[in-house]
Amino acid sequence: MKSQSQTLVVAALLVICGTASAQAPSPPPPSSPPLNASVSDYGTTFIFSPPPICPKCVETELGFESVSGGSREIPAVVSFAPFKTNTDVSLLVNLIDSESAAGDRTVQFGNRFDFVLRQQALQKGGFLLSLAPRGAFFARGGGGRAGVTAGPQYSRGNNLIAANFTWTGAIGTSASNPKSDYQGLADYFRTLDRRGTALFLGFAHELTAGQQTVGTEEGVVIPLRNGQVEIETAQLDLNTQPLWQFQTRVIMNWGKILARK
16 A cells, blocks of 8 residues: 655655754744654655555655645655566656745745655565665755665555655755655554545654654545545644644556556
């Protein structure tokens, strides 16, 4: 099941994303999303789906994200699986990044590009584990990030639990590109009918440059022919400066459509 994160789900796949002191820290600069908001992610949920897409398939995601405080984004993901093995490659970016500061709104193309190589490493019964080396670079300001995600998943009957554990390190540290970033994200899905309609609940924890944040989310997955619509609300940075996030996204698998006779 497709979920993102990142911001980082990043994006989601940031990921996915969807991301996480006596004295409250200063708010992030207008050009930076909340720590546990997706930069671009796989789906609207905190996690990206551990299983790669079907071999020889192409899948796209396009959505809308709004965070209280004035941030508006249109995240997009393209995934393709050129091999016969359970491996795919994804590119994540915000097509439009609109930020508001002091009454002024700035609209521009997203600054961050994420690349993820997702490989199914183990499957036994209802358990599945994928490993995903990943990297990112910033179009404005230079620098980048590199790291890896471990994505376990367990399903039984109508229930599914999936998680992402991600660590990335900076290539060229700066105020907006911290030396290290750890994210622990988990979602529980409950399928409601044969079509695949599902509800989900999630939790996010992030440790970036010594600052910890946590968040929660809830949403629904509505299946389409060869795709699905995801709608999510999230409560971000609950332990520092709480923010609300809303996302909706359409995910389509074009490989299956093009192969249909």
